[in-house]
Amino acid sequence: MSRTRIVAEPGKQEIVLVHEFDAPRELVFATANDPELLPEWWGPSSLTTIVDRMEVRPGGSWRVVHRDADGNEFAFRGVHHDVTEPERVIRTFEFEGAPGHVSLETAVFATVAGKTRLTTTSVYQSIEDRDAVLASGMEGGARETMERLAALVAKVH
Amino acid sequence: MSRTRIVAEPGKQEIVLVHEFDAPRELVFATANDPELLPEWWGPSSLTTIVDRMEVRPGGSWRVVHRDADGNEFAFRGVHHDVTEPERVIRTFEFEGAPGHVSLETAVFATVAGKTRLTTTSVYQSIEDRDAVLASGMEGGARETMERLAALVAKVH
Numbered sequence: 298m299s300r301t302r303i304v305a306e307p308g309k310q311e312i313v314l315v316h317e318f319d320a321p322r323e324l325v326f327a328t329a330n331d332p333e334l335l336p337e338w339w340g341p342s343s344l345t346t347i348v349d350r351m352e353v354r355p356g357g358s359w360r361v362v363h364r365d366a367d368g369n370e371f372a373f374r375g376v377h378h379d380v381t382e383p384e385r386v387i388r389t390f391e392f393e394g395a396p397g398h399v400s401l402e403t404a405v406f407a408t409v410a411g412k413t414r415l416t417t418t419s420v421y422q423s424i425e426d427r428d429a430v431l432a433s434g435m436e437g438g439a440r441e442t443m444e445r446l447a448a449l450v451a452k453v454h
Numbered sequence: 455m456s457r458t459r460i461v462a463e464p465g466k467q468e469i470v471l472v473h474e475f476d477a478p479r480e481l482v483f484a485t486a487n488d489p490e491l492l493p494e495w496w497g498p499s500s501l502t503t504i505v506d507r508m509e510v511r512p513g514g515s516w517r518v519v520h521r522d523a524d525g526n527e528f529a530f531r532g533v534h535h536d537v538t539e540p541e542r543v544i545r546t547f548e549f550e551g552a553p554g555h556v557s558l559e560t561a562v563f564a565t566v567a568g569k570t571r572l573t574t575t576s577v578y579q580s581i582e583d584r585d586a587v588l589a590s591g592m593e594g595g596a597r598e599t600m601e602r603l604a605a606l607v608a609k610v611h
Contacts, residue, residue, distance in 0.1 A: 308465070309466075309467070310466070310467060310468065310577060311467065355515075355533075356513070356515040356533055358512075358513040375535060376512075376513050376533040376534070376535050376546075377533070378532060378533050378546040378548065378556055379548075379554070379556065381554075385554060387546070387554070387556050389533070389535040389544070389546060389558065391535065391536075397536070397538075397542060397544070399535055399536065399544050399558065399560070400558070401546065401556065401557070401558035401577065401579070403556070403579055418579060420467060420558065420577045420578070420579060421577070422558070422560055422575060422577060
């Protein structure tokens, strides 16, 4: 069973993702927000992840590219609204294949009973956008991404 | 009767604001996104509006301050995710008095029957945040802001 809880209530325009890590939140935050480590966990392991830009600071831009075995590329980008170490990152998120469809992602790192609970809330411009993301199979990718991050955190712990 | 339509359905986490201008959209877009003109229309006329920063480009930051007659200041800030002239601006929005509560604002400028329809959709991190904004009396401020912008557009037209 996946340790990642994904909540997407009918009729709402958000997806909430919760994962608990067996590590202090300073470490989870630092690992999750290190541009050099990103290729080791962001997205499915079947794809190559290339960090084109990752400015982890308020006002900083980011762009990450996924490349498959055939050389096809899928790019994602946005801007950081807020980076409050070690507790919160708020940023925009856009898949370049669907320009103009943007979500707002709030990642909160909280210490709960000695573990770190990462809650990522993505709000979309419409219910339709939210449902299209769910239909694209993001759930499997999100679970794999969280497991990969957990493994990386355990390694650097 | 106000010419601004404000839609905030119960149970949703968004507010939609629609206003039609008797002017070409290039002009409405240019007027609404000119940092030097902003103090003439943004917010209620009872407050002084000071543009601290307004970088109207993808990745650009913005910060605007309202000052009342007693010298009290209320600041708002965010980042521009996207600026596609003359049709769309997507940016984040935060009232500094409620840090961490951020919304995603999508402004679409469309030509409809010879007029320009500006539709601004704000999505919030939660229904509670959305409802708090409504309870704060934003509707009156938004209507006055749209009327002031319309008057300014008519003047420069």
